[in-house]
Amino acid sequence: MEAPAHTGRLDELxxxxxxxxxxxxxxxxxxxxxxxxxxxxxxxxxxxxxxAVETATARFPRQILPSLGPTLARLAGGQMAxxxxxxxxxxxxxxxxxxxxxxxxLVVAGASAPTRDAASLVSHAGSxxxxxxxxxxxxxxxxxxxxxxxxxRFAVFSAxxxxxxxxxxxxxxxxVPALLDAERLRVYLLHCPPEDRDRLAQAYQDGSGYHGxxxxxxxxxxxxxxxxLVADDDADDADADDDADDDADDDADKADDxxxxxxxxxxxxxxxMVLRRLVRENPHYALGxxxxxxLGATAEAYGQAVHALxxxxxxxxxxxxxxxxxxxxxxxxxxDADAWARALLRPLATTPRATLDITRLAVxxxxxAVARLLDISRNTVSHHLRRVETALGLDLxxxxxxxxxxxxxxxxxxxxxxxxxxxxxxxxPTLDELLSTGPAHAWAREFLGPLRxxxxxxxxxTLRAWIDANTxxxxxxxxxxxxxxxxxxxxxxxxxxxxRDLLTTGSGIHDLVHALHISGLNQEV
Numbered sequence: 001m002e003a004p005a006h007t008g009r010l011d012e013l014x015x016x017x018x019x020x021x022x023x024x025x026x027x028x029x030x031x032x033x034x035x036x037x038x039x040x041x042x043x044x045x046x047x048x049x050x051x052a053v054e055t056a057t058a059r060f061p062r063q064i065l066p067s068l069g070p071t072l073a074r075l076a077g078g079q080m081a082x083x084x085x086x087x088x089x090x091x092x093x094x095x096x097x098x099x100x101x102x103x104x105x106l107v108v109a110g111a112s113a114p115t116r117d118a119a120s121l122v123s124h125a126g127s128x129x130x131x132x133x134x135x136x137x138x139x140x141x142x143x144x145x146x147x148x149x150x151x152x153r154f155a156v157f158s159a160x161x162x163x164x165x166x167x168x169x170x171x172x173x174x175x176v177p178a179l180l181d182a183e184r185l186r187v188y189l190l191h192c193p194p195e196d197r198d199r200l201a202q203a204y205q206d207g208s209g210y211h212g213x214x215x216x217x218x219x220x221x222x223x224x225x226x227x228x229l230v231a232d233d234d235a236d237d238a239d240a241d242d243d244a245d246d247d248a249d250d251d252a253d254k255a256d257d258x259x260x261x262x263x264x265x266x267x268x269x270x271x272x273m274v275l276r277r278l279v280r281e282n283p284h285y286a287l288g289x290x291x292x293x294x295l296g297a298t299a300e301a302y303g304q305a306v307h308a309l310x311x312x313x314x315x316x317x318x319x320x321x322x323x324x325x326x327x328x329x330x331x332x333x334x335x336d337a338d339a340w341a342r343a344l345l346r347p348l349a350t351t352p353r354a355t356l357d358i359t360r361l362a363v364x365x366x367x368x369a370v371a372r373l374l375d376i377s378r379n380t381v382s383h384h385l386r387r388v389e390t391a392l393g394l395d396l397x398x399x400x401x402x403x404x405x406x407x408x409x410x411x412x413x414x415x416x417x418x419x420x421x422x423x424x425x426x427x428x429p430t431l432d433e434l435l436s437t438g439p440a441h442a443w444a445r446e447f448l449g450p451l452r453x454x455x456x457x458x459x460x461x462t463l464r465a466w467i468d469a470n471t472x473x474x475x476x477x478x479x480x481x482x483x484x485x486x487x488x489x490x491x492x493x494x495x496x497x498x499x500r501d502l503l504t505t506g507s508g509i510h511d512l513v514h515a516l517h518i519s520g521l522n523q524e525v
Contacts, residue, residue: 013128029129030055036125040118042110046129049076049102061109064090068107076102084113093122097130104133146202149209150218156180157217157227160298177210182231184292188275189305191286191313194223201226204274214271221369222504225309227302230271232292279319286318306501307508314496323499325446328514329410331439336429341411343428344404347391355384360409363402364507399471403513404431435518444518447511450497459497462490464516471509 013035033044034057043060045053051072053062064087065072074080075096082095090109097104106126108114114122156177159168169180179185192200201216211228219225272289279285288309293301304322312320329337348356361370362385371378385396394401434440451460462480466487469475473491477484491502500508 013124029132032125032129032132033057036108036121039121040108040110040114042108042114042118044109044125045107047072047076047105047107049104051076054104060107061088061090064088064092064109065107068092068094072105072107075105078103093119095122095126097126098133104129145209146198149205150201152209153215153217154220156215157229157298160229160295161302163296163299165295175208175210177208177215178213179210179215179229179231180295182213182295184232184294185298185301186230186232186272186292187290187298187301187305188228188230188272189288189290189302189309190226190228190275190278191224191288191309192226192278192282193284197223197226200278204271212271220375221365221373227305228271228275229298276319279317283318286312287320288312289319289321291322303507306505307499310495310501310504310508311499314492320499325499326443328440328443328511329407331437331443332411332434333437337411337434339426340429340431340434341408344392344408345412347393348388351388351391355387358384359388359396359405363396363406363409364510365505369505397470399467399509400513400517403510406510407431407514431517432521435514436521440518444515447498447515448519451494459490459494462487463494463512466491467509467513467516471506 013032029046033046033055036042037044037057037059043057045056045060045062047065048054051069053065056062067087068085071080071083071085071094075083075094078096078101080096082093085092085094087109089111091111091113093108093114095106097106106122106129108122152172155171156168156179159165159171165180169176172180190200197218201211201218204211204216206212213231215229217227217229219227275287279287286309288305288307288311290301290304290308293304308320308322311323312318358370358374358381361373362381365373367378367381367385371381374381389396392405394405396402396405448460451463462476465479466473466476469479473484473487477487480487488503494500495502495508498508498512500511502508502512
C-alpha cells in the first residue's frame, strides 16, 4: 500500500479544507476520504460514534466491519487512540478522531500494511476531518445562538407592543438591552429581500445579541420587513427632521469612501443614518420612519412606521417619515364613545384573553399573518374568530365590521376587566351619531383632502368602490369597468397621498372606512 510520490499532495488537502470552510454549507468528510484513498491506494470509511458508517469510498470493504466491532468500541470509548489489525485479506488501520467521547473512527483497509508515509497521511486526514467536525459544531452552535437571539429580540418587541416594559426587562435579566433604558424610541421599518434580514441583523449585532441602543427584529408576518427599534432620547436634536438627517448622511458618506461605516451603528443617530444609507445603496429597499414615542407606546410607533413605509414606496428616495395627522379616536365625544364601545363589546366580557388578543390582531392583519405572528395555525386563528363572531353576531369578514370593532377596541384598550360592564341605563349612541360630530367631520375633510384634485377624484371613486366591494380588487374592477391592475395602481397611488398602508398589512383601511363613512354622513366633505 505504498503511497505514490507526490510532493504537493498535502496542498490538495489544504485546498479542500479552504473550500469547505469558505462555502458555509457544512463540513463534508467525503472529499477528504476520497483524497486519502487516492493517495494511499486503499478503501477508507468514517465510522460514527454510534458504530455505523457515516461515509466511505467506493472501494471500502464494508464486510470487515463486524469483525472490527470490539476494536471500534474501544476506540470510540476513548480507551485507545489508534490500532492496526487484520480482517480477512485486508490490513486495517483505525484512528479515533477528536477528544469528545464517543469518538468517530477513521478506518483504512488495504491489501498491505500502510507505510510510515501512508500512516502519516492517514493521521493528517483524520486531523482535518476532526477539525472540520469541530468547525461544523461551532457553526451549528453559532446558528443556534443567532436563532435564540432573534427569538429573544422578537419577544422583547412583543412585550413593548403590549406596552409591558417591565415584562421586557424581566425576560432579558442579566443582559437588558440599552433600548429599555431609553424614554423614547422611533420605529424604522425596513423593506428588503427576505434573505437580507439575517445578514443585516448579524452585521450590526453587538456581543449581547442586541444592536447597541436599538433592536433589529424579523417580522414573522411579512418576510420583507425588518423592524428596527431605535432609542430616540435626543429626538429634539438628532434626527429631528428629514433634511437634517439627509445632510448628516451625506457627511457620513463623504467621510467613508468604502462602506459608509463612519456612522456608528451602536448609537441612535448612527443607526438611523445606517438604515438610510442602506436604502440609498440598494434599489430594492425602502424605509418607513415613525415619530418618537414613549417605550410604552411602541405599538403606535410601529403603526406609524407601517404607514410611512407605504408612502416610501412611492417616493424617489424610497424613504419616508410619518406625516403626523391627528387620529380620529381622541376626537370622538369620550362619554358617548365609551358607551358605544362597551355596548358593542359587552358580549365578549367572558371571552378568554387569548381570543381577544388574536381578534385585535385579526381585525387589522390578514389571518395568515396573524398565524405567523403568533406561531399558531391559521385554523386556530379562525377558531378564535368564529367564537367572537358568534358572541357578537357579526361577520368579521366584512371590512366595515372590522373597522368598527377596531375602533371599539381602541376606545376600551381591549381590556376585558371593567371595560365591558353593564349599561348604566342611558341610551347607547350609534356609530353614525359618533361620527356626525364637528371634530369627526373636520378629521375626515383633512384625511381625504389629498384626493381633491381632478386625478384624485378618480382615486376617491375607486376607494369608495373598493370599500363597497369589501376590498376585493376584482369586484371593484368589474364595478368600475377597469382592469384589476388599474384598481391596484390607484390604490398604491392613494397610499402615497393618504400616507396610509392599504395593501400590505391593510392597517390603514380602517381610517379610510371611517373617513368615507363620515363623508357619506356629510356629503359636503
